[in-house]
Amino acid sequence: MTGLPVLEISGLNKSYGAVRAVDDVSLHVNRGEICGLIGPNGSGKSTFFDCATGLTRPNAGTVKLDGQDITGWSLNRIAREGRMLRSFQKTVVFSALDVEENLVTAGQMFTFPGLWSTFGIGAMARARVEALQERAREFIKIAGLWDVRHQPAGKLSGGQQKLIQFASMLMPEPKLILLDEPMAGINPKLIERVVESIRFANQKFGVSFLVIEHNIDVVTDICERIVVLDQGRKLAEGTPDEIVRNQAVREAYLGG
Amino acid sequence: MSPRDLSLPAPRWDLRLPFGIALAAAACLAPLFLGNYALHAIIIALIFLLPAHGLNLLVGYTGLLSLAQAAFFGIGAYTSALMAVHFGTPFYLNLIAAGAVAGAIALPLGIPALRLRATSFVMCTLGFVIIGQAIAKNWIGLTRGDMGLSGIPKPYFALGPASFTISGTTSFYYLVLVIAVIATLAANLIVRSAAGRNMVAIRENETLAESVGIPTWRYKLVVFMISAVFAGLGGSVYAHYLTVVSPLTFQMYYSTTMLIIVLGGGAGTISGVVFGSLLFVGLSEALRVAPEVRMIAYGLCLLALVFWFPKGFAPLIDRFWSFLKERK
Amino acid sequence: MLSAIFEQIVNGIVSGSVYAIVAVGMTMIFGVLRAINFAHGEYYMLGTFGAWFAIEYFDLPYPVALVIGVIATAVIAVVVGRFVMQRIVGAPPETGVLATLGIALVLQNTVILVFGGGYKFFNGGYIEPVSIFGFTLAEQRVLIIIVCILVFVGLELMVTYSRMGKAMRAVSQNIECCAVVGIDVPQVALRTFILGACLAALSGVLTAPVNVSVYGGMGEIITFKTLPVIIMGGLGNVRGTFFAAMILGIAESLVATYVGLQFRDTVGFATLMLVLMWRPHGLFSAQARF
Numbered sequence: 001m002t003g004l005p006v007l008e009i010s011g012l013n014k015s016y017g018a019v020r021a022v023d024d025v026s027l028h029v030n031r032g033e034i035c036g037l038i039g040p041n042g043s044g045k046s047t048f049f050d051c052a053t054g055l056t057r058p059n060a061g062t063v064k065l066d067g068q069d070i071t072g073w074s075l076n077r078i079a080r081e082g083r084m085l086r087s088f089q090k091t092v093v094f095s096a097l098d099v100e101e102n103l104v105t106a107g108q109m110f111t112f113p114g115l116w117s118t119f120g121i122g123a124m125a126r127a128r129v130e131a132l133q134e135r136a137r138e139f140i141k142i143a144g145l146w147d148v149r150h151q152p153a154g155k156l157s158g159g160q161q162k163l164i165q166f167a168s169m170l171m172p173e174p175k176l177i178l179l180d181e182p183m184a185g186i187n188p189k190l191i192e193r194v195v196e197s198i199r200f201a202n203q204k205f206g207v208s209f210l211v212i213e214h215n216i217d218v219v220t221d222i223c224e225r226i227v228v229l230d231q232g233r234k235l236a237e238g239t240p241d242e243i244v245r246n247q248a249v250r251e252a253y254l255g256g
Numbered sequence: 257m258s259p260r261d262l263s264l265p266a267p268r269w270d271l272r273l274p275f276g277i278a279l280a281a282a283a284c285l286a287p288l289f290l291g292n293y294a295l296h297a298i299i300i301a302l303i304f305l306l307p308a309h310g311l312n313l314l315v316g317y318t319g320l321l322s323l324a325q326a327a328f329f330g331i332g333a334y335t336s337a338l339m340a341v342h343f344g345t346p347f348y349l350n351l352i353a354a355g356a357v358a359g360a361i362a363l364p365l366g367i368p369a370l371r372l373r374a375t376s377f378v379m380c381t382l383g384f385v386i387i388g389q390a391i392a393k394n395w396i397g398l399t400r401g402d403m404g405l406s407g408i409p410k411p412y413f414a415l416g417p418a419s420f421t422i423s424g425t426t427s428f429y430y431l432v433l434v435i436a437v438i439a440t441l442a443a444n445l446i447v448r449s450a451a452g453r454n455m456v457a458i459r460e461n462e463t464l465a466e467s468v469g470i471p472t473w474r475y476k477l478v479v480f481m482i483s484a485v486f487a488g489l490g491g492s493v494y495a496h497y498l499t500v501v502s503p504l505t506f507q508m509y510y511s512t513t514m515l516i517i518v519l520g521g522g523a524g525t526i527s528g529v530v531f532g533s534l535l536f537v538g539l540s541e542a543l544r545v546a547p548e549v550r551m552i553a554y555g556l557c558l559l560a561l562v563f564w565f566p567k568g569f570a571p572l573i574d575r576f577w578s579f580l581k582e583r584k
Numbered sequence: 585m586l587s588a589i590f591e592q593i594v595n596g597i598v599s600g601s602v603y604a605i606v607a608v609g610m611t612m613i614f615g616v617l618r619a620i621n622f623a624h625g626e627y628y629m630l631g632t633f634g635a636w637f638a639i640e641y642f643d644l645p646y647p648v649a650l651v652i653g654v655i656a657t658a659v660i661a662v663v664v665g666r667f668v669m670q671r672i673v674g675a676p677p678e679t680g681v682l683a684t685l686g687i688a689l690v691l692q693n694t695v696i697l698v699f700g701g702g703y704k705f706f707n708g709g710y711i712e713p714v715s716i717f718g719f720t721l722a723e724q725r726v727l728i729i730i731v732c733i734l735v736f737v738g739l740e741l742m743v744t745y746s747r748m749g750k751a752m753r754a755v756s757q758n759i760e761c762c763a764v765v766g767i768d769v770p771q772v773a774l775r776t777f778i779l780g781a782c783l784a785a786l787s788g789v790l791t792a793p794v795n796v797s798v799y800g801g802m803g804e805i806i807t808f809k810t811l812p813v814i815i816m817g818g819l820g821n822v823r824g825t826f827f828a829a830m831i832l833g834i835a836e837s838l839v840a841t842y843v844g845l846q847f848r849d850t851v852g853f854a855t856l857m858l859v860l861m862w863r864p865h866g867l868f869s870a871q872a873r874f
Contacts, residue, residue, distance in 0.1 A: 075463075076469050076472065104453065115451075115471060118454060119451045378681055554689055555688070
């Protein structure tokens with residue numbers, strides 16, 4: 001776990017008018033680590049994610065991925081070149097595409113060298129797509145979606161869509177995945193499933209994680225290190241034990 | 257998978273290939289059975305199929321509503337006309353030039369236009385048509401204004417020592433048929449490629465598409481340009497068929513017609529667009545419906561499409577294909 | 585020379601007034617329904633046809649014809665509003681575009697089918713010249729300017745003080761909250777639409793004596809001129825629309841005189857294109873709603 005952190009964010013600032021959503025926040029994620037990001041509602045976690053992943057432009061601060069400065073990169077560039085992916089709070093899939101197509105689409109921009117190559121019709125393009133399809137089918141089997149794999153993703157249940165979303169993010173073999181409240185709206189039985197998936201991806205594929213989550217049990221269970229935000233500022237950082245015992249953190253969550 | 261039948265299964269033939277062959281045969285033999293007017297209607301339908309394919313890629317697959325097809329249709333028509341009249345270039349050169357010029361002009365137009373939100377974008381594309389017409393009317397030195405360009409020669413082909421001119425309706429029909437088939441195949445290839453999947457992804461959820469590495473803005477621009485190329489090709493054939501172009505080639509009416517073809521036939525499907533073109537354009541031409549009645553029908557169709565049949569004829573076409581496949 | 589320019593400006597103010605009355609209706613419809621009404625110009629046309637019909641076939645005096653024109657349009661607007669426009673509320677923008685395009689096609693072509701496509705002659709109105717501040721202007725033109733002022737003052741008062749006006753503002757600002765507070769959104773939408781259509785019709789009848797020719801396709805050009813006005817005035821912004829309309833009227837007049845008549849009708853959209861390409865948020869704030 002030593003060496004350059006896979007993600008290093010320094011001095012991130014984002015204001016909306018007079019409101020400081022993110023106030024000088026710095027954090028890092030070590031390679032192969034599962035890091036948690038918690039904080040009361042409105043503490044700036046989602047805004048922080050949006051800034052880190054290129055959905056929003058921060059007012060100040062730098063974001064470095066494996067040492068490379070990616071501040072100001074667009075969402076698609078960070079995903080494609082940086083191999084840093086993110087999920088969304090609301091589970092979204094490509095509704096009109098079936099499960100297999102969803103996964104293939106999620107992986108396409110990582111095997112095709114550029115926009116124009118995706119228009120290709122030759123043997124190379126077909127081979128790439130076939131490789132993606134095979135990989136997709138493996139994930140589909142693991143996720144238990146084999147029977148519904150040709151159904152349009154929009155018709156599946158919320159839990160199934162969540163699995164599709166997760167599998168989509170593993171298609172490109174990313175370095176780092178930012179999960180935005182992965183347990184939100186899942187029934188308790190599936191939570192264990194999602195936790196397993198995260199561990200599986202982390203251990204088998206070496207994917208690092210930064211997870212926003214409200215479910216403290218899950219966070220203390222899977223995260224090796226936790227960062228706490230409150231009102232846009234970093235409040236505390238440490239191992240799950242340290243954080244749980246931290247007085248300021250307890251006040252932030254319980255106090256006003 | 258349906259459960260296995262324990263009794264002897266009734267023979268279920270896949271009728272799709274026979275149907276396709278029958279269709280191809282009908283298309284090739286049509287001039288033997290149809291009179292000139294019916295052929296004319298099909299020719300017009302096939303000409304409009306080209307810009308419709310382009311619009312389908314934009315609206316049906318990428319999810320971008322655009323009214324600009326008429327503008328690129330007109331640009332293609334005028335490009336071909338000018339080349340034919342001033343340089344006497346052969347038809348295939350005019351055709352290629354029309355597509356190329358339309359696509360090239362789409363680039364500087366698309367870049368600022370695609371920065372706009374949906375409503376403003378639609379307005380902007382409408383503006384392209386209006387400005388296009390204004391230019392055609394007022395740049396008299398180039399376009400001869402309202403008088404238009406006439407006397408566009410019929411397409412001729414020179415293959416070594418042999419050469420032939422497309423002069424009759426029948427030969428024009430075959431020419432357009434070939435072009436339309438090639439265009440449909442091209443559209444099909446685009447749609448089945450990885451790019452086609454990306455386009456659908458952009459339509460379904462742009463942010464999600466971005467998050468899986470798809471450069472959505474660049475795709476929109478590329479599809480905008482490709483759709484302009486299709487429109488330009490259509491305009492070129494139109495110019496050579498009518499032998500006349502005028503500022504009236506830049507009309508909202510054409511954009512609306514192309515919209516009806518795409519939305520009515522089934523946006524996001526290739527067979528839907530072909531069906532839509534033959535139905536909405538071919539049929540109304542063949543029935544010699546008065547233009548006002550046709551426009552009223554188009555208007556009612558738009559309303560029906562928007563509120564009750566958002567997929568147009570696509571679900572019916574789908575069921576027809578399934579029926580052919582499994583005779584169920 | 586100066587008086588010639590001034591005369592053109594006054595002409596511009598007259599046409600600006602016409603555009604303003606039409607545009608304010610369209611912009612209010614956008615504010616409440618969030619839809620660009622591509623059929624808006626058709627109501628201008630319908631009002632004109634209604635008045636023309638009353639004069640041509642029943643020999644009614646102009647003021648009566650004016651009322652008939654507006655009422656006829658109102659009746660059609662009720663039907664269109666109930667069956668189409670109300671369904672556009674809350675739908676994605678494409679729905680509004682396509683539906684209103686459809687309505688435009690139906691209205692325009694039905695009129696052409698019924699009355700024929702040729703140009704008709706509008707025989708009415710106050711075309712006697714009157715002298716104001718040293719220049720001569722047809723009475724009708726002065727009437728147009730006066731009505732425009734009255735309409736805008738009236739709208740300002742209505743929007744600020746009347747219940748309907750407040751409801752309109754509420755719907756245009758936050759449609760989700762409206763249902764919670766007990767505002768009948770579909771009803772507000774319908775009424776706003778009818779109001780907008782009637783204003784367009786009013787504008788049409790007022791202008792008919794000046795333009796003289798009446799034909800089924802006259803609405804389309806009006807729509808194409810009004811679109812730039814409402815976008816540049818700021819969608820939903822009543823005051824901005826007034827100024828944008830005036831600027832367009834004056835610009836058209838000056839261009840027609842000093843650049844060329846053939847360019848007059850393109851000024852609006854050409855300017856809109858330039859603005860869209862370079863300043864996508866319009867010239868006036870779209871935030872300053874009603």
